[in-house]
Amino acid sequence: MALGSGDLIYFSPLVASSHLAYAKDMWAANIEALTEDEMAFQYQQMVSGLQFAKTDKPKVALYNIRRFVY
Numbered sequence: 001m002a003l004g005s006g007d008l009i010y011f012s013p014l015v016a017s018s019h020l021a022y023a024k025d026m027w028a029a030n031i032e033a034l035t036e037d038e039m040a041f042q043y044q045q046m047v048s049g050l051q052f053a054k055t056d057k058p059k060v061a062l063y064n065i066r067r068f069v070y
Contacts, residue, residue: 007058011046012065013039 003009016023016033026033034042047060 003052003058004056005058009050009058009060010063011043011060012063015065 014033016026018024043062050060052058
């Protein structure tokens with residue numbers, strides 16, 4: 001994907017609402033949500049794995065979906 005300085009990449013922690021099938025499947029499979037520290041580590045791993053031209057990099061930011069209402 002040819003992303004450059006005019007682009008934005010947002011990462012958002014997973015928010016699994018308890019009434020959704022995804023959350024129910026998680027709990028049924030005994031899968032626990034990541035801790036804040038684990039999410040921070042995962043974010044750093046993902047960002048460090050991105051590769052772009054040094055002079056034309058997109059902006060990368062965290063997006064907290066809990067702070068927005070759609």
